[in-house]
Amino acid sequence: MRKCTLPILPVLLAAAITGVFIPAEAAHAQSKPSTDPRDQEIELLKKEVKQLEQRVDTLEGLDQKVKVIDRKLEVQEGTQQRKALEMPIAKVGDEGFSLSSPNHDYNIGFGGIFQGDGRFFTSGSDKDVGSTFFLNRVRPIVTGSLAKYYNFNITPDFGQGKVVLQDTYLNITYFDFASLRAGKYKAPLDIERLQSDRDLEFSERSEIQNLVPNRDTGFDLHGGLLDGRVFYDAALMNGVPNNTASDTVDIDNNDGKDFVGRVFTTPFELSENEWLKGLGFGFAASYGDERGSTTSSYKTYGQSTWFSYTKGVTASGLRTRLEPQAYYYWRSFGLLGEYASDQHSLNRFVTVGKGGPSIRQINDTDSFSDDGYMVQGSYLLTGEDASYGWVKPTHPFDPRIGWWGGWELAARLSNLATDSRQFKLGFADPTVSAKTATEYALGLNWYLSSNTKWQFDYARTFFDAGAGVPGAVKDRPDESVFESQLQISF
Template sequence: MTLRHAIAAVLLCGCGTNALAYDLLGDWPTKWKPAEGYEFGFKGLYQYDYNRFSGDTNNPTNGAELLPDANAWRRKEFNVYGKLPGGWDFNVGYDFTVSGFKTTPSGAGVHGKWIDNFIRYSNKEAGDFRIGQFKTPVGWEETISSSATTFLERALPVQAVNMDRRIGADWTYTGIPNWLLYLAWFKGGDLNGDNDGDGPAARVVWNPFNRQPGAGSREESNVLHLGLAWSTEDRDATTDGRGVVSNPAARFRARPEAGLTNRLVDTGNLAFPGTIKRLGLEAAYIHGPLLLQGEYLTVSADPRGKPSFEGDGYYVQCSWVLTGESRPYGKGAIGNVRPMHDYGAFEVAVRYSTVDLNDGPVYGGKEDDLTIGANWYLGQHFKLQANYIFANSTKRYGAPIDGDVDIDPRLFEMRAQIMF
C-alpha cells in the first residue's frame, strides 16, 4: 500500500466509510455507460470543518457569545447526472446539510437545500444553452467549485455581493479563441423558496494567453484571465405558505470567512430596494506553481424614500504549490491541484480581503481580513485545508453603545474534504 493509499484509507475510515473498497488513485466507480453516447452517474462533495475563535468573540451590546467555536459538516452535496446523445445533459443536486449552520448543540435550523439542477444542450457552433437553477456570475470566486477554492471560504466582498444560485436560463459561448461569453436571465427566485426577483446577467472573459502543457511536459503553464461580470435585479414581494406577504427587500452581509459562525458586517433588510446593480472585475495569472488572483466588486440599490446605497470591496490572493504542480484552468474557472507525487501536493497561500457596507444612513459595517492558508491534496478525491484569519471589523451598534465598535477576532479553521 502506498503512502497515499494509507492516508486516504485512514481518512475515509474515520468518516465511517470502507476506504479499501475503492481505487484511491484513480476514478471511483460512480458512473455507468450503457451505450454509445449515454452516461449516468453521481457526484459527491463532503466537507467537515473545525472553527476555533480567539480575541473578540462577544456581542458588545449584551456580552452574549457572538462567534462560538464550532465543528460540523460544512457540505454534504450529492448530485445525479446524465449525458445523452445529441449534446444533451442534466444534473440534479441537493445539499443534505447546509442551509442553516450548526452553531448550537441541538443543531437547530440545520436543513438541506437544492443546489445545481438543470438541463443543458451543447453545440460546438452555437454554444451551451441551459435552463434550471445554477450559480450567478457576479463574484467569480463563488462560481468556482466549492471543492476547488484556495481557502476554506469565499472572500468578504464575494459573500456580500454574489446572488447565490437562481432559477433562470443562460448561454455560454467559447467558439471565439481566447474568449468566453455568457448571457443569462434569472426569474423566480430559487428552488428553496428564497430570493424572489428577476433580471439579466452577463460575463465576458479574455485570455490573452493560455498555455497549459499536458501531463509529463516540462514546460510551465502560463495563463492570464481577465473578466468582467454584470447583473441587475428587481426584487419581488414574497408570499409564504400561510399567505403572509413580505415586501421586496435586499440584504448584503458577510461572515468573517468562516462558514460555521455569525456575521460581523450586515446591512439588515433594505425595504423596497429598487433595481439592484452588481459589477465585478476579475483577474488571475497562473505561471507554473504560482497563482495570483483578485476581484473588485460593487453593489448598489435605491431604497424607496431613502438615499441610494452602494457597497464595494476587493480581495487579492497568492498561492504557491511547493511540490511544483500548476492549478488547472478551463472555461474561465480554476480547478484543484492534480498531484504528481505519491505523497500528494502541498500549497501555501495568503489573501487580503476587504468590504465596506456603510453608505449614508446604512451602517452595514466595514471589515478586512488577512488569511494565511495551507492545502494538502491527496490524489483526486481528498484534500486537507487549514487557515488562520486575522479579522478586523467596525460596525455601529445600538443601545447601550450607540456608536461604532471594533470587533477583531482571530480564527483557526481546518477542513477535511472528500469528493468524487
C-alpha cells in the first residue's frame, strides 16, 4: 500500500508563521483599554494623585521661599523696632513742646508765659508811677526730668526792663507722699501767690501780697496723702521781706532761717456730690529770724507805694506769718479767700539829748502786727467749669464759625491794716504812709483759646491817712486804675 506523506518544509514554515502572529495578536488583544468602568475610575484617581503630588512639591518649594522672606522681614522689623526704641518722642500741644525718651525716664519741655500790659491811672498814683504800656512777664520756661525721678525747672524773666532768674529748682520724686524740692521757688505759704501767674483772674494780685513772701531759696519736703486729698509742705528757707522782688533775695544776709509749713486739703474731691467736690481749705505759717533784713514797702494794684517805714528802720528779729485759706469751685462759679497776719520785730536808732555831750543814739526795738484779708469771686458766662487752675474755653474764638471764646466776670475785695503803734512810736510817718488800704476790683476775662487770654480790670483803692503835714494828717487820694493784659502761655 502506498503511504501518503506531507512535504516537511511547507509544514514547518506554516507552523512558524502561526506561532509568531497568533501570540502577537493575543498580546495585542490584551493591551486594548479595559471597558470596565471601575478600571477607568482607578486610572483617573491615579492621575489626580499624581497631579496632587506635583502641587505638593510646588507648595513645599513656595513654603521654603515664604520662610526665607519671613525671616528677612523679622530681621527688618527687629531693626526698625530697635531704632524706634532709640528715637525720642516729640509732642506739641497747648501744654507746650516736649521731647521724651521712649520709656519717659528722660524728657525736656519748653513753655513760656508772655504778658503785655497797659496801665492807665484815672486818679491817684505816685509821682514816679504813671500810665504806661509795659511787658509785665516775659518768661521762657524749661522743665524736664532725669532718670525719671529728678525733675527740674529753669525760669528766667525778662519783663519790666529787668533780667532775673525767677525760678530754678530740682525736685526729687521717688514717692508721691514725700518729694524733696531744692532751689529757688515760691514760698509755700499764700494760696493766691501759689496760683500760677497764667491762671490769675486779675492781672495783679491783691493787697494780701504785701504781707507774704514771694520767691525764696531753700529746701521743701512736700507730698500728697489720702489719694491726693491732703497736701503738705515743710520748707526751710533763707527768709525774705514781704513781696520782695526776686532778683534781690538770692543770698541771705543773716544766719537765721525761716520755717514755712502748709497743709491744704480737698476732702470731697473723690465724692460724687458735685456741690462738695470743689471745696478746699488749709492753713499755712512761717516762723524765722530775719534780723538785719531790709523792711517791706506796700504797693497798690497800680504798683504805687502807699506804705513804707521811716529811714533807718530794719528788721530786728523774729517774724511770724499766719494764714488760713480756702477756695470753692462749683460749675462756672469760683470763690477764693484768705486772711493773713504778719507779726514782726523792728529796730530803729533814735537820737536823744538836747545838745553837746548829752546827744546820743539809742536802739529802739518793738514788735508789731499787720493784718489783711481777701475775698474773690468769679463766674464763667459761657458755661466752662471754674477752676483754681487754667480755664479752657469750650468754643475757642473763631468769628468765621460764630465762636467767641470763653468769658468770665470777676470781683475782688481786699484790705490791709498796718499796726497803728508803728505811727505812734515813729517807725512810720502818717503823712507819707497810709494806715490802711482797701481795694475794690472788677475784671472781665476773655479766653480766646487754650493759650490766649485778654484781661480788662478796674481797681479802686481807698486809704486812711498817708498825706498832709504833721499835725494835719489827711487821707491819701484814692487811686483808680484801669489795666488790660494780653497773655500768651503754653
